[in-house]
Amino acid sequence: MTNKPNILLVYTGGTIGMVKDYETKALIAFDFSQIIEKIPELKQLNCTIESICFDEPIDSSNMNTDYYVDIVNILEKNYNNFDGFVVLTGSDTMAYTSSAISFMLENLQKPIIFTGSQLPIGDLRTDAKENLITSIEIASANKKGSPVITEVCLYFEYKLYRANRTTKISAEQFEAFTSFNFPPLAESGVHLKFNEHVNNLTKDIEKKFFVRKDLVKDVVVLKLFPGISLLVVESILNIKNLKGVVLETYGSGNAPNSDSFIALLKKAIEKGIKIVNVTQCKSGRVIMGHYDTSVLLKEIGVVNGMDITTESAVAKMMYLLNENLSSVEFKKVFETSLRGELTDKYHF
Structure with missing residues (x-):
């Protein structure tokens, strides 16, 4: 130059x-x-x-x-x-x-x-x-x-x-x-x-x-904590025009596995709401199915946020929700690193 x-x-x-x-x-x-x-x-x-x-x-x-x-x-x-x-x-x-x-x-x-x-x-x-x-x-x-x-x-x-x-x-x-x-x-x-x-x-x-300038703002961050009311979870998941949820779970992606809690998430996913699992921990990543308390999340179609930050998960969700992707496509693309926001491969 x-x-x-x-x-x-x-x-x-x-x-x-x-x-x-x-x-x-x-x-x-x-x-x-x-x-x-x-x-x-x-x-x-x-x-x-x-x-x-x-x-x-x-x-x-x-x-x-x-x-x-x-x-x-x-x-x-x-x-x-x-x-x-x-x-x-x-x-x-x-x-x-x-x-x-x-x-x-x-x-x-x-x-x-x-x-x-x-x-x-x-x-x-x-x-x-x-x-x-x-x-x-x-x-x-x-x-x-x-x-x-x-x-x-x-x-x-x-x-x-x-x-x-x-x-x-x-x-x-x-x-x-x-x-x-x-x-x-x-x-x-x-x-x-x-x-x-x-x-x-x-x-x-x-x-x-x-x-790209079109972002979908109808998203929410839902942070779990011990004793969180199912009424609160249900109210959040029933917000009018809600399109996506960044679900902040425990540890490596764990959440309550009670039938009532899982049923609320499953119902939301069936309505077309995209739910992404991110960890509340400052470092590390979500490993869906690693513990019993995340097996059901994986089974009902919750997206694995891996090691993405909450901030980046919100941004990526706003971006992808405008792309009119099917649930399968959304999951595949979200779990793929687009701008270096995810670590694709881990070695244990």
């Missing part, structure tokens, strides 16, 4: 884009058009930087599927004009947002790096500068003229993760995210080291970049 990479910053809102007005002590939105002046260290990077901001920056708690589409529209419109993208969002829902974007973009051949911060960019001890600078450096990285990263990632506190593998683990520590079931794609220390042996998503460079 002879020319400097062109990097686009997309700011949707969140802590990273806030600065303190020292007269009023209030936090106000940062003007990203002035980013080079505010963070002169960026001049040392071998790239050009432009920015686009949401007209009204949103708090991460207000993130929804309409904003997912807004982000995707910006990426699609600018895809051919930039070599890489850094998307700045609030960290609280970043794992959900970045996971969804990974499914909405097909045949991606460029880096899209999500990042944010725990402290505003203007704070003295902020983590925002490092996260931002390194994310831009990662988005700019190329090897023999090709980008090193060609997927949707999340960078936070010295580590680059596959976005759809991440979970936010702390509201206070700078190390706010981790990826329990998949190693980092890169680590930043004295040197920026890419773990190329794990960055192995297969790509067909002949296929055209394609964007």
Whole structure:
């Protein structure tokens, strides 16, 4: 690559884009058009930087599927004009947002790096500068003229993760995210080291970049706990227009095996509701049928979420429910890794 990479910053809102007005002590939105002046260290990077901001920056708690589409529209419109993208969002829902974007973009051949911060960019001890600078450096990285990263990632506190593998683990520590079931794609220390042996998503460079914007929002996360009322389960499964359930079970995918509980799930599946089994554990995976308490789930057609995160399961379900798949097709596709969100093979 002879020319400097062109990097686009997309700011949707969140802590990273806030600065303190020292007269009023209030936090106000940062003007990203002035980013080079505010963070002169960026001049040392071998790239050009432009920015686009949401007209009204949103708090991460207000993130929804309409904003997912807004982000995707910006990426699609600018895809051919930039070599890489850094998307700045609030960290609280970043794992959900970045996971969804990974499914909405097909045949991606460029880096899209999500990042944010725990402290505003203007704070003295902020983590925002490092996260931002390194994310831009990662988005700019190329090897023999090709980008090193060609997927949707999340960078936070010295580590680059596959976005759809991440979970936010702390509201206070700078190390706010981790990826329990998949190693980092890169680590930043004295040197920026890419773990190329794990960055192995297969790509067909002949296929055209394609964007899907239709997501089905009629899904719910149902977390089991000892003593959960069957009336509560029944009420949730009878929500009007419900299309999918991410069922958070115990351990390796276990749930109550009482006739009444299984009957409720079976009835929902017979109505066409898709139910995916994910574990409440932070690491590990669902092994349907490993214990007696998951045999019946397998028999009635509950989908095996394997080692997918809840955040990614929600995103993948929203994506696949729009594809008008039969129950058999849905199960087959969901249990297949589409964007590296699942570990296909395990060795015992």
